Amino acid sequence: MRVKAFKAWRPAEGKAESVASVPYDVVDTKGAAALAEGNPESFLHVVRAEIDLPEGTDPYSDAVYAQAKANIERFKNDGILIREEEPAFYLYSQQMGDHLQYGIVATCHFEDYEEGKIKIHEKTRRVKEEDRIKYVDTQNANTGPVFLAYRDSEKINALVEETKSTDPLYKFTAEDGVKHTVWKMGHVSELEAAFGEIPATYVADGHHRSASAAKVGAMRRDANPNHTGDEPYNYFLAVMFPESELKILAYNRVILALPGTEEEFFQALEEQFTIEKNGKAVPAKSGEICMYMNGEWSTLTPIYMPTATDPVAALDVSILQNDVLAPILNIEDPRESNDIDFIGGIKGTEELEKWVDDGRAVMAFSMYPTSMEQLFAVADAGMLMPPKSTWFEPKLRSGLLVNTLD
Structure with a gap:
């Protein structure tokens, strides 16, 4: 697996809780408007930008993509989001009740998706895939991560344990009671090498995001006569969790x-x-x-x-x-x-x-509930599950870490 650190755009100090939002695909326009009401810093203004347009606006219209672009630029210009000076990996933990899981935030090469090293288990719908392609291309960014799973690695586990003892960048409890914590990780070269030894990762949640990210990467590769494979557009945002920590609900x-x-x-x-x-x-x-x-x-x-x-x-x-x-x-x-x-x-x-x-x-x-073993078996066989076979909780928050394609 080709995994890289990245220069994240992330909330300025004290703003993580007000910025972080539910993913775009777990809330409709009405619900997004209600969640973002009175909070101009909510990332729902980016991932559900139709809430800032007249009621009844088609969420797939050009106006929505343009509004999302304007909103994320506002977040940057107003200092709501700040950019890291150096590439980094991040550790992202979520606690829901007694369940606690730790994922590593990084970027993955889209050609690994094309080559089947990032394995899928569900079909995508064309209309949703085209929406995400246009969204990512217009924003020039991955505003929400793909949720990936990998088989446990002792090397990666050791680096995670070391990071847990450091001071986090963010720590807050969301309105649904889930606790979110984010750390910046060291050992960039060690993490890249450790993930390089992992033969495959698996899309747990985010099939449309991963498919569209690969399409955008391919579009830019084909348009660049000097393409090398190292350009930022080759990589998309993901959070990678070890299988032993993941919980699938019915x-x-x-x-x-x-x-x-x-x-x-x-x-x-x-x-x-x-x-x-x-x-x-x-x-x-x-x-x-x-x-x-x-x-x-x-x-x-x-x-x-x-x-x-x-x-x-x-x-x-x-x-x-x-x-x-x-x-x-x-x-x-x-x-x-x-x-x-x-x-x-x-x-x-x-x-x-x-x-x-x-x-x-x-x-x-x-x-x-479907098990992780079943998910891996289906994906390894190159087969697809019936729709709506897995429900992962807790959901990843959008806006905590953003990856731009330049």
């Missing part, structure tokens, strides 16, 4: 409509699953799916388990898709269907019950 499903009658649904379901009405809302292990319908929870256990040699078919989300959603509920492509929605496990099963009890959905499925 990504649950709600079904908004039945194609037929309830009787027909249960007849078809009983051909594929044993159904136990036991009131259990959370699966105890992989291979179980909990279903909420008509005010009660049932556990579904497949009668025919897929072969373990197929890492995608063995996923619980694949079992649900292949044995329930497609053949029984006529949801062939969950990305395009209007009959399904997805709810991150961070919201708990109470949210599933609420959707059904309020009449917004006819049933809900509570899933067992």
